[in-house]
Amino acid sequence: MSRLLLVSNRLPVTVKADKDGVSVVRSAGGLATGLRGPHERSGGLWIGWPGDVSRLTPQQRASVEAQLAELRCVPLYLSASEVSRFYEGYSNRTLWPLCHYLIDRIPEQERDWDVYRKVNERFADLVARHYQPGDTIWVHDYQLMLVPAFLRARLPQARIGFFFHIPFPSSEIFRTLPHRADLVRGLLGADLIGFHTITYVRHFSSTLMRLLGLETVVDRVAYDGREVRLGAFPMGIDAQAFENLAKEPAVLEEVRTHREKSSELRLLLGVDRLDYTKGIPRRLLAVQRLLEREPTWRGRLRFVQVAVPSRTAVADYAAYRDKVDELVGRINGLYGSVHNVPVHYLYRSFNERQLTALYRAADVMFVTPIRDGMNLVAKEFCAARPDEDGVLVLSEFAGAADEMGDAVMVNPYDVEGMADALEAALEMPEEERRTRMRNLRARVKEYDVHWWVRSFLDELQATPTPPPRVEPAGAEEALAQLREAQCLLLLIDYDGTLVPFAPKPELASPDAELLDLLQRLASRRDTRVHIVSGRPRETLEAWFGGLPLGLHAEHGLWSRPAPGAPWTSQEGVTTDWKNLVRPVLESFAARVPGAFVEEKSGSLAWHYRQVDPVFGARQARELRLHLGEVFAHGPLEVLPGDKVVEVRARGVNKGRVVALVTQDMSPGTRVVAIGDDRTDEDLFAALPEGSLAIHAGGKDTRARYRVKGPPEVRRLLSSLLVG
Ligand SMILES: O=P(O)(O)OC[C@H]1O[C@H](O[C@H]2O[C@H](CO)[C@@H](O)[C@H](O)[C@H]2O)[C@H](O)[C@@H](O)[C@@H]1O
Numbered sequence: 001m002s003r004l005l006l007v008s009n010r011l012p013v014t015v016k017a018d019k020d021g022v023s024v025v026r027s028a029g030g031l032a033t034g035l036r037g038p039h040e041r042s043g044g045l046w047i048g049w050p051g052d053v054s055r056l057t058p059q060q061r062a063s064v065e066a067q068l069a070e071l072r073c074v075p076l077y078l079s080a081s082e083v084s085r086f087y088e089g090y091s092n093r094t095l096w097p098l099c100h101y102l103i104d105r106i107p108e109q110e111r112d113w114d115v116y117r118k119v120n121e122r123f124a125d126l127v128a129r130h131y132q133p134g135d136t137i138w139v140h141d142y143q144l145m146l147v148p149a150f151l152r153a154r155l156p157q158a159r160i161g162f163f164f165h166i167p168f169p170s171s172e173i174f175r176t177l178p179h180r181a182d183l184v185r186g187l188l189g190a191d192l193i194g195f196h197t198i199t200y201v202r203h204f205s206s207t208l209m210r211l212l213g214l215e216t217v218v219d220r221v222a223y224d225g226r227e228v229r230l231g232a233f234p235m236g237i238d239a240q241a242f243e244n245l246a247k248e249p250a251v252l253e254e255v256r257t258h259r260e261k262s263s264e265l266r267l268l269l270g271v272d273r274l275d276y277t278k279g280i281p282r283r284l285l286a287v288q289r290l291l292e293r294e295p296t297w298r299g300r301l302r303f304v305q306v307a308v309p310s311r312t313a314v315a316d317y318a319a320y321r322d323k324v325d326e327l328v329g330r331i332n333g334l335y336g337s338v339h340n341v342p343v344h345y346l347y348r349s350f351n352e353r354q355l356t357a358l359y360r361a362a363d364v365m366f367v368t369p370i371r372d373g374m375n376l377v378a379k380e381f382c383a384a385r386p387d388e389d390g391v392l393v394l395s396e397f398a399g400a401a402d403e404m405g406d407a408v409m410v411n412p413y414d415v416e417g418m419a420d421a422l423e424a425a426l427e428m429p430e431e432e433r434r435t436r437m438r439n440l441r442a443r444v445k446e447y448d449v450h451w452w453v454r455s456f457l458d459e460l461q462a463t464p465t466p467p468p469r470v471e472p473a474g475a476e477e478a479l480a481q482l483r484e485a486q487c488l489l490l491l492i493d494y495d496g497t498l499v500p501f502a503p504k505p506e507l508a509s510p511d512a513e514l515l516d517l518l519q520r521l522a523s524r525r526d527t528r529v530h531i532v533s534g535r536p537r538e539t540l541e542a543w544f545g546g547l548p549l550g551l552h553a554e555h556g557l558w559s560r561p562a563p564g565a566p567w568t569s570q571e572g573v574t575t576d577w578k579n580l581v582r583p584v585l586e587s588f589a590a591r592v593p594g595a596f597v598e599e600k601s602g603s604l605a606w607h608y609r610q611v612d613p614v615f616g617a618r619q620a621r622e623l624r625l626h627l628g629e630v631f632a633h634g635p636l637e638v639l640p641g642d643k644v645v646e647v648r649a650r651g652v653n654k655g656r657v658v659a660l661v662t663q664d665m666s667p668g669t670r671v672v673a674i675g676d677d678r679t680d681e682d683l684f685a686a687l688p689e690g691s692l693a694i695h696a697g698g699k700d701t702r703a704r705y706r707v708k709g710p711p712e713v714r715r716l717l718s719s720l721l722v723g
């Protein structure tokens with residue numbers, strides 16, 4: 001087993017200082033419990049923030065460090081300003097509401113991004129310092145979204161996993177964020193990115209398409225020369241531990257006390273951090289509504305709401321607390337009596353034993369977040385019910401809802417509907433309660449936290465480590481090579497190489513500066529220049545006909561090797577297939593707003609550069625499948641390009657141009673090809689030995705040299721004219 005380096009914002013410990021000294025206590029939470037085994041067995045490390053230790057004396061600090069080291073934890077200390085701007089600020093004031101669909105809670109002006117970025121970089125630095133070849137790194141949650149990319153830059157060969165514990169929202173929400181693309185690129189540094197549900201995976205995939213134009217094929221995305229996998233791994237709990245606790249005599253005694261105190265009452269339970277995503281106000285209103293419309297329940301219900309103080313320095317949390325306080329007061333004022341109040345509101349935290357006693361005593365567990373990544377409380381309630389009784393009422397917007405179909409599902413925004421569900425739960429016949437609880441428990445026990453850890457790590461181990469990457473050399477090196485050559489034969493692509501990609505093909509015509517550059521280049525001593533493009537020959541003729549260049553249109557179907565020479569086409573290429581293909585492309589263009597069909601003499605192209613990217617990519621996939629089925633073994637090729645699907649006769653590609661232009665080449669000539677997309681890779685592949693391939697852009701390429709894009713291509717060519 002490879003050594004596991006775990007990375008999370010908080011370390012799974014609590015530092016407690018009192019008059020007797022300072023102690024570091026292990027936390028009991030689900031993540032800590034699930035990861036403890038693999039962390040310790042693998043001799044790994046856990047890297048994270050130990051909480052606020054600013055008030056400790058230097059001796060106490062030293063003692064904390066020694067105790068942390070014993071637990072194989074490595075502390076990353078945050079300054080007061082980092083806590084306020086990285087943790088409370090960008091993480092909890094921006095990312096947290098965003099991912100829970102509450103964009104109105106995000107500050108109007110984003111101020112904490114720089115600190116978020118810096119702290120993520122500090123995390124990556126610390127991890128890299130402790131990394132040993134062969135280690136597996138597992139980074140957790142939204143506070144550390146940039147860490148995978150920072151790590152990838154420092155450790156190209158490392159195996160890196162990332163798990164996102166909160167909902168990944170629809171791309172429509174995510175794309176409102178100013179730094180949306182940076183965050184997504186940050187995650188793509190990982191080899192495997194895990195989410196709780198398949199819906200979050202889908203949202204992430206469409207975000208990749210919309211923001212970066214990246215397509216997910218089944219569960220894989222090609223990015224930066226690597227393959228990134230995506231997957232749904234619903235987190236579980238330590239079900240056995242809760243079941244064991246629920247059977248302990250001391251816990252059962254506590255259950256009896258809870259029930260005796262409410263012998264005539266039915267017990268409803270809510271357990272949450274006091275967080276505005278947890279839906280506590282509407283939950284309270286549902287209880288109020290039930291009491292209001294069904295007087296027979298008055299005096300017969302006790303609703304215990306545990307609210308754990310959380311993120312108290314964030315203003316929205318304080319306001320939310322006031323709101324809940326007020327509602328509790330109002331309901332108790334309305335429906336309480338001298339002997340009893342309906343809502344018992346406990347603003348504090350309980351340990352697992354106390355929680356288990358509450359879970360086991362409850363008639364109905366009321367879990368109604370308006371959004372929740374998973375919600376472990378719902379699972380803990382079921383694990384704590386070996387008596388197979390109790391009803392779970394669960395929000396359909398909790399990740400847990402995907403797995404817990406036997407709960408009574410509610411829409412947490414619908415107060416009346418929740419009051420109905422509550423009543424149905426309270427009146428549910430025993431047999432139905434047992435059937436539902438049995439099914440829920442079977443799932444919670446089988447897919448527990450240990451299963452979760454195993455399945456994520458197994459998948460991560462199965463991802464191939466990226467091959468050692470030979471990064472193409474840059475413009476300086478390319479220029480030195482070009483200058484050394486006696487004679488030069490330049491084969492240059494047009495769109496994306498000499499001019500930037502334009503929203504419409506006709507908008508990308510050459511400017512005067514480019515025409516001048518090409519003219520001077522072609523007049524350079526012992527230099528011949530060819531344009532090798534996918535465009536129709538009429539266009540190339542109109543734009544470049546007056547220059548001393550060779551022209552090659554439609555990916556090499558048509559060539560005019562020298563000015564004045566006639567255009568000739570590749571032999572044996574037929575075009576009668578077009579009458580069959582054209583109507584198919586036209587019907588796709590008609591149903592996809594913004595798409596259009598371009599007809600060239602040897603090919604037909606369906607363009608979707610102005611279409612909604614997700615819809616366009618989906619339609620392009622469907623079109624390719626459709627064409628593939630109809631023309632499976634025919635003389636046609638269907639080629640996916642950059643926002644285009646092109647259909648043409650088999651065997652026509654830019655590589656053909658190489659044979660044509662090198663046949664009468666004088667000895668000592670260096671062939672140089674420059675291009676930016678897939679079609680240029682055919683050109684690069686056909687080059688004779690000793691040639692130079694230069695990729696213009698950031699895509700994966702077989703070229704040995706890389707420049708940044710059209711401006712740098714032009715600079716490189718201009719430099720050839722100097723000196
Ligand atoms: O560290 P805090 O700021 O005090 O917040 C506590 C944790 O809250 C979030 O929990 C989420 O993870 C759970 C387990 O995957 C999931 O069930 C729940 O739906 C999420 O909200 C947060 O993701 C953690 O990073 C925090 O530590």
Ligand SMILES: O=c1ccn([C@@H]2O[C@H](COP(=O)(O)OP(=O)(O)O)[C@@H](O)[C@H]2O)c(=O)[nH]1
Nearest residue numbers: 030271273308348349350351374375376377
């Ligand atoms: O008084 C409490 C209330 C809750 N919890 C624990 O806090 C976790 C809450 O996790 P959940 O996924 O439900 O929501 P989150 O707070 O992570 O958003 C559960 O494991 C609870 O057992 C706790 O230890 N003490």
